[in-house]
Amino acid sequence: MLNVLRTIVQEVSAAPDLETVLNLIVQRIQRSMHTQVCSVYLFDPADQCYVLMASEGLNKEAVGSVRLSASEGLVGTVVQRAEPINLENAAEHPAYKYVEATGEERLSSFLGVPIIRHRDVLGVLVVQQLEVRRFDESEEAFLVTLSAQLAGAIAHAEATGSLAAIGGPSDDVMDLRFGGVAGVAGVAIGTATVISPPADLGSVPDKAAKDIEKEIASFQEALKLVRRDIKVVGRSLAQRLRSEEQALFDVYLRMLDDNALAGEVVSRIEQGNWAQGALREVVSEHVHQFSMMGDPYLRERATDIKDLGRRVLAYLQEAAPASLEFTDETILVADELTPAMLGEVPSEKLVGLVSVHGSSNSHVAILARSMGIPTIMGAVDLPLTRIDGRELILDGYSGRIYVQPSKKLLTAYSDIVRCEQEQATELEALKDLPAETTDGFVMPLWVNTGLVADVARSLDRGAEGIGLYRTEVPFMIREFFPSEQEQADTYRKQIEAFSPRPVTMRTLDIGGDKALPYFPINEENPFLGWRGIRVTLDHPEIFLVQVRAMLKAGEGYDNLRIMLPMVTSVGEVEDASRQIDRAVRELQDEGYAIKRPLVGVMVEVPAAVYQVRRFARRVDFISVGSNDLTQYLLAVDRNNPRVAGLYVSYHPAVLKALQHIAREAHKEDVTVSICGEVASEPGGALLLMAMGYDVLSMNATNLPKVKSAIRSVSKQDADLLLKEVMAMDDADRIQVFINERLEELGIALPAQPVIAV
Known part of the structure; x- marks a missing residue:
C-alpha cells in the first residue's frame, strides 16, 4: 500500500490542473482498493455546498451537478463530524440520502473520509461497494492517509487550475x-x-513567442552546442570508461533527436510558447513519466532528462537572455x-x-x-x-x-x-516633532538599519538613534569575510551620519535563516543550533576583528553601543565582555583614542527572560528582540506559511514576558529597549510605552505612524489600554480590542478592503 500511496501522491503533484488531479485520484483509488465506486466532493464557496467533482463508477452526468449542503446525506455527516464514516449498509443510516442522478442505488457499503487542510474541510473522499460489508481498518487507514497527503495538492490544484484555464487578461476568471x-x-x-535564476527550468515562465522562427532557430542552436559538449565529455572519458558506460553518452544524444525531446519542444514553440517555456513543459512531462516507472534504471533517467534540460536552457539564456x-x-x-x-x-x-x-x-x-x-x-x-x-x-x-x-x-x-x-504626506510634517504624548511624556523612537541607504531614509523620518544595526548585512553581500578596515569603513558611515545620536551595533548574527554563502552552516534545526553569539564566541578571530572595526569606526564620536545577540547564559556575556575589553586595550595600545563603549545584550530566547536581572548587573543596557522571542515562546516558525498565522505579537504569554523584562531591567536601573516588529505597530508601541520601555526601535517606514499614534494619546490612555489588555486571555480578541480602542482614540489604522473577497 505504501508504494501505491507514493505513486498516487507523485502523480497528483505533477498533474497540470484540478480536473486531472481529481480524475487521477478516483481512478487510482478505485483500482487499488478494488471497489465499484470512488468519488470526490469538493466545497464550493459560491453556494456553500459540496459538489461531486469526479467519480469512477457513478453516472458521469452526475459530476458537477450533484450538490449537497454540509447537513445533507452521508457526505454532509462526514463534513460535520470532520472524521471518517465507515458503514457496511449505508441505506440503513439515518443520514442516508438517495440521489437519483448518481445511480448509486445498488451500492451498500460506504467509507467517507474528510479532506482537511488548515482545519477547513475542503471535501470528502468516498469509496462504495456493491456487497454489504465493512471496509477493514487497513483500508480506512489507507484512505485517511491518502486524504491527508492529497489535501495540499488539491488546494494547490484548485487555485492554479483556475489560472491554467485563463487564456489572457480579457478572460472572465477574476480575483x-x-x-x-x-x-x-x-x-x-x-x-x-x-x-528566474540562470538554468532553473522550474521557474521559467510561459511567454508568447514574438517570433516563432527565431525561437526555433535559437533552440536548434542550443541543441547543437549541448550535443557538442556531450561528445567532448564522452571523448575525454573514453579511456576511463567501459564500453557500456560510454554508451550512456549515446543515450544522451538520442534523447536530443528530433524524434524525441527536440521534436516535442519545436512543436510547443509552433503552438505559441517561447523556446524556454516550451523546453520547461516538455522536460517536466518526461521527468514525471520516468519518475513514475517501476524499473529503477528507467526512474533514474528522469535525472538525465533534467540535466539535459538545464544544459539546453543555459545556452538559450546565454544566447537570448530573457528580456524583462x-x-x-x-x-x-x-x-x-x-x-x-x-x-x-x-x-x-x-x-x-x-x-x-x-x-x-x-x-x-x-x-x-x-x-x-x-x-x-x-x-x-x-x-x-x-x-x-x-x-x-x-x-x-x-x-x-x-x-x-x-x-x-x-x-x-x-x-x-x-x-x-x-x-504619508500628513506624517511628513511630524519629522522634527518629538514623540510626545498629550500630557508631556516623551518616548524616544529609534530605527533598525542594515544598509547605508537606510541612513538618509531614517534621518528623513526623524529617527533619534539606531536601536539595531544589522552588521550581518554587509557580510551577506560579499563573497568572503570583509576585512577589518572594510568593516570599519562601513560602520563609520552609520556612526558618522547619526552622530551625536546613539548607534547600536549588533555583533554578527548568522545562523538560523541567515547564512553566509562562504560560511555555510548546515543543520537540521538551525533556529536551535549554532547561531548568534554561539558562532562568534567559537570564532574569536571573527568576533575580535568585528569589535575592533566597530571601535575604530566610533573613534571621535562617542555614540557607539555594542549589542550581543542570542545570549542564553551569564557565561556568554562574560566571555564576550572579556573579548571586547581585549579589543579596547589592543587599540588603545596601538594609539587609537577610544574608550569602552556601552555594551548590552539582546533578550531573544525564553532562557534570557528569566535572567534579565543577572544580565543587567553585567551590562549597560537590555534590548529585546521581540521577533525571535515571540517565535521561541510560541514555538512557531514565523516564516512557515503553515503556522505563520499562529505567530501573534499580542499573545498573552508574549505580552507578559515583555512586561516582565521591562520590570526586571529597571530593578537594576538599566535602560531597556525593544527592536522587534511589535514596536512598529501603533497599538504595540502604546503597550510598550505603558510597560516602561525606554526606547522603541523600528523600521524607518513605520516610524512616522508610531510617532503620530503617540502624539495622539495621553500616557494615561496608554496605561489604561495596557491594563485592559493584560486582563485578556485570547490573542485574537486582544487584536480586535486594540484596533477598536485605537479608533476611539482617533488613531488611523491600515486601511482594509471595503468589499468581501
Whole structure:
C-alpha cells in the first residue's frame, strides 16, 4: 500500500490542473482498493455546498451537478463530524440520502473520509461497494492517509487550475487569491514580472513567442552546442570508461533527436510558447513519466532528462537572455528573490515584491522593509510560470495576492493606496516633532538599519538613534569575510551620519535563516543550533576583528553601543565582555583614542527572560528582540506559511514576558529597549510605552505612524489600554480590542478592503 500511496501522491503533484488531479485520484483509488465506486466532493464557496467533482463508477452526468449542503446525506455527516464514516449498509443510516442522478442505488457499503487542510474541510473522499460489508481498518487507514497527503495538492490544484484555464487578461476568471506570509506591510497594484535564476527550468515562465522562427532557430542552436559538449565529455572519458558506460553518452544524444525531446519542444514553440517555456513543459512531462516507472534504471533517467534540460536552457539564456519588460508599476515575482534581482528593476518602477520561497528575515525582505516596498514571502501555491504579465494586487497587510482582479476589487484597493499616500504626506510634517504624548511624556523612537541607504531614509523620518544595526548585512553581500578596515569603513558611515545620536551595533548574527554563502552552516534545526553569539564566541578571530572595526569606526564620536545577540547564559556575556575589553586595550595600545563603549545584550530566547536581572548587573543596557522571542515562546516558525498565522505579537504569554523584562531591567536601573516588529505597530508601541520601555526601535517606514499614534494619546490612555489588555486571555480578541480602542482614540489604522473577497 505504501508504494501505491507514493505513486498516487507523485502523480497528483505533477498533474497540470484540478480536473486531472481529481480524475487521477478516483481512478487510482478505485483500482487499488478494488471497489465499484470512488468519488470526490469538493466545497464550493459560491453556494456553500459540496459538489461531486469526479467519480469512477457513478453516472458521469452526475459530476458537477450533484450538490449537497454540509447537513445533507452521508457526505454532509462526514463534513460535520470532520472524521471518517465507515458503514457496511449505508441505506440503513439515518443520514442516508438517495440521489437519483448518481445511480448509486445498488451500492451498500460506504467509507467517507474528510479532506482537511488548515482545519477547513475542503471535501470528502468516498469509496462504495456493491456487497454489504465493512471496509477493514487497513483500508480506512489507507484512505485517511491518502486524504491527508492529497489535501495540499488539491488546494494547490484548485487555485492554479483556475489560472491554467485563463487564456489572457480579457478572460472572465477574476480575483484569484493566493496566500503567503506578509513580509512588508502595504498595498501594491501592478503587473507581474517573473524573473528566474540562470538554468532553473522550474521557474521559467510561459511567454508568447514574438517570433516563432527565431525561437526555433535559437533552440536548434542550443541543441547543437549541448550535443557538442556531450561528445567532448564522452571523448575525454573514453579511456576511463567501459564500453557500456560510454554508451550512456549515446543515450544522451538520442534523447536530443528530433524524434524525441527536440521534436516535442519545436512543436510547443509552433503552438505559441517561447523556446524556454516550451523546453520547461516538455522536460517536466518526461521527468514525471520516468519518475513514475517501476524499473529503477528507467526512474533514474528522469535525472538525465533534467540535466539535459538545464544544459539546453543555459545556452538559450546565454544566447537570448530573457528580456524583462518593466511597467511603471512592476511587481517583481520569483521563486526566491535575491538582491541582484531587485537591482534589475528601475527603483522608480518597483512597487511590490513576491517570493514563492524565502523568509521574512531574508536579505531581500530586509532590503524591502528598509525601502518600504510591500512584500509577500512564502507564496508557495502561486503558479509562478503562469502569471508573467498579469495584473496583480499585493496585500502586504494580510499576505494575500490577487491575480487578474475585478474592477470592484481594484477600486477597493486603489482607495487604500490613495489613503496610504495621503497619510504619508500628513506624517511628513511630524519629522522634527518629538514623540510626545498629550500630557508631556516623551518616548524616544529609534530605527533598525542594515544598509547605508537606510541612513538618509531614517534621518528623513526623524529617527533619534539606531536601536539595531544589522552588521550581518554587509557580510551577506560579499563573497568572503570583509576585512577589518572594510568593516570599519562601513560602520563609520552609520556612526558618522547619526552622530551625536546613539548607534547600536549588533555583533554578527548568522545562523538560523541567515547564512553566509562562504560560511555555510548546515543543520537540521538551525533556529536551535549554532547561531548568534554561539558562532562568534567559537570564532574569536571573527568576533575580535568585528569589535575592533566597530571601535575604530566610533573613534571621535562617542555614540557607539555594542549589542550581543542570542545570549542564553551569564557565561556568554562574560566571555564576550572579556573579548571586547581585549579589543579596547589592543587599540588603545596601538594609539587609537577610544574608550569602552556601552555594551548590552539582546533578550531573544525564553532562557534570557528569566535572567534579565543577572544580565543587567553585567551590562549597560537590555534590548529585546521581540521577533525571535515571540517565535521561541510560541514555538512557531514565523516564516512557515503553515503556522505563520499562529505567530501573534499580542499573545498573552508574549505580552507578559515583555512586561516582565521591562520590570526586571529597571530593578537594576538599566535602560531597556525593544527592536522587534511589535514596536512598529501603533497599538504595540502604546503597550510598550505603558510597560516602561525606554526606547522603541523600528523600521524607518513605520516610524512616522508610531510617532503620530503617540502624539495622539495621553500616557494615561496608554496605561489604561495596557491594563485592559493584560486582563485578556485570547490573542485574537486582544487584536480586535486594540484596533477598536485605537479608533476611539482617533488613531488611523491600515486601511482594509471595503468589499468581501
